[in-house]
Amino acid sequence: MENNGDSNEDYDSSLPAEKWCGDEQLYQWKGFWFRLQYLPGTRQVLDNFKPLPSDVILASFPKTGTTWLKALLYSIINRSSRVCLRTTHPHMLVPTLEVQLYGAQQQSFSTFASTSSPARILATHLPHQLLADTVKPSDCRMIYVTRNPKDTLTSFWQFVLKSRSYEEPWPLEVAVEKFCSGVVPFGPYYDHVLGYWKESLERPEKVFFITYEELKDDTRTHVKRLADFLGCPFNGDGEEEVLEEIVIGCSFEKLSNYEVNKSSEHSQWMKLPFSSFFRKGDVGDHRNYLNNEMVERIDTITAEKFHESGFMYGIN
């Protein structure tokens, strides 16, 4: 948890940089693209984080269902969505390693309720390619959520448009171009997803891989599977009701309507309103924004990257 005194400037001059949106550049480090402010925290995680075997780590590419899974994992492990979610934003319950615990505004593990629950629940956007040496020796469990590339891109673009005050709006054409060339925070998206997908095939008892779409389609079944994977199945007396309460309590409709999640309040670690993590929560929303040419371009890359690797996902 110590800060080695890394400053943004240490990375600035030496790393390949690409324009992302507005005036902001992304920096390429170990094959992935980062916003400058998250590089020191990322290196801190890789240098200093020692997971416990009982840790549960949620990994995701941004905008693929992180907030939902934070709420679900917290509720599954604590057997209720009622206690904390009504008053605490999921991102304040389950901390993100490279942002809250090892980032510039470091907070201690004990600040977060999820780190004193039966198992510590932590989150990260770091790719498996970088995190493997940290997590594998510890034997901790990981959950990875992914989402189809067109909805991920659309959600990311909307998030940036709404949450940042750039002088110029960020054209969708540019967002598509950046996404397709992999220049997106924690990207390339395809490498990120494939890294965890392959690991889940090799170590299914330790890495649980789920898609946003399947979770949306049948939340109940997949919440049960998640609970089985975590070693806390819903099979005791009265557990069916608890399961039902969690599924409903973490649904977009319910969660996004809690006052805390509607608020323009923000945390010290991210100057974004809590409400910006809830928009529509739909599958297929890209159809409202992307034109045919954009869809074709992304689908072609999806076929090349995913389908040719044997991962038949992401085109519908």
Ligand code: PAP
């Ligand atoms: P993050 O990586 O910045 O934390 P993340 O939570 O992964 O973001 O993604 C936000 C998306 O999840 C938003 O999608 P949209 O833009 O397409 O609407 C958000 O609405 C959606 N989301 C948040 N909570 C839920 C939920 N409970 N159920 C389904 N989708 C949700």
